[in-house]
Amino acid sequence: SAVISQKPSRDICQRxxxxxxxxxxxxxxxxxxxxxxxxxxxxxxxxxxxxGSEATYESGFVIDxxxxxxxxxxxxxxxxxxxxxxxSSIYLCSVEGRAxxxxxxxxxxxxxxx
Amino acid sequence: DxxxxxxxxxxxxxxxxxxxxxxxxxISGNExxxxxxxxxxxxxxxxxxxxxxxxTNEMASLIITEDRxxxxxxxxxxxxxxxxxxxxxxxxxxxxxxxxxxLYFGRGTQLTVWP
Numbered sequence: 001s002a003v004i005s006q007k008p009s010r011d012i013c014q015r016x017x018x019x020x021x022x023x024x025x026x027x028x029x030x031x032x033x034x035x036x037x038x039x040x041x042x043x044x045x046x047x048x049x050x051x052g053s054e055a056t057y058e059s060g061f062v063i064d065x066x067x068x069x070x071x072x073x074x075x076x077x078x079x080x081x082x083x084x085x086x087x088s089s090i091y092l093c094s095v096e097g098r099a100x101x102x103x104x105x106x107x108x109x110x111x112x113x114x
Numbered sequence: 115d116x117x118x119x120x121x122x123x124x125x126x127x128x129x130x131x132x133x134x135x136x137x138x139x140x141i142s143g144n145e146x147x148x149x150x151x152x153x154x155x156x157x158x159x160x161x162x163x164x165x166x167x168x169x170t171n172e173m174a175s176l177i178i179t180e181d182r183x184x185x186x187x188x189x190x191x192x193x194x195x196x197x198x199x200x201x202x203x204x205x206x207x208x209x210x211x212x213x214x215x216x217l218y219f220g221r222g223t224q225l226t227v228w229p
Contacts, residue, residue: 001160004157033216033217035219042201042219042220042221042222043158043217043219044219045216045217045218048216092157092158094157094217101146101163102160102163103160103217104160105157105158105159106157107156107157108156108157110155
């Protein structure tokens with residue numbers, strides 16, 4: 001399995017500000033994913049981030065709101081821009097592990113926007 | 115990816131087997147069945163996956179019907195720590211460098227194991 005570290009684990013932010021979430025993996029992976037889990041809801045895929053290419057966003061998510069970086073095979077960031085209370089969610093990083101076809105998840109970043 | 119249907123909630127007594135059903139009647143021939151669980155406030159945890167044959171690992175067993183339109187996750191001896199939301203997902207295998215294989219989570223089944 002892959003060990004995934006997310007930072008910060010939680011944060012409380014003011015409306016209109018931005019937060020960058022970091023995802024660090026203990027091994028090189030090609031595919032990384034970012035998910036959002038709104039309160040009481042299931043997980044929704046935001047985007048897929050592959051090293052060396054632009055992130056691919058799912059319907060309803062745009063790069064201006066959720067810019068993603070993927071500078072190397074072990075690291076990625078997700079920025080939540082110009083935050084509003086509706087952005088209060090858990091944001092989760094996921095990677096496709098060495099055992100093909102198995103995705104592993106980080107513990108998530110719990111974001112509250114006031 | 116095919117959609118799945120799961121019961122909203124289930125209960126199970128500690129020490130008994132928990133059998134969690136999932137319907138995926140529109141699954142295509144090369145889509146796998148995956149099971150994840152999410153314990154409160156944690157990231158989802160991979161449990162098991164399969165294509166057409168039954169699978170077993172240290173956590174659970176996966177029984178897939180012959181027509182592949184449904185499956186059952188079996189926790190043979192449920193414990194209190196197995197209380198979680200269980201997600202049944204079908205997906206295409208990941209393709210290197212593409213967006214195939216992304217996971218689509220439904221609402222899942224809330225399994226409550228009671229003493």
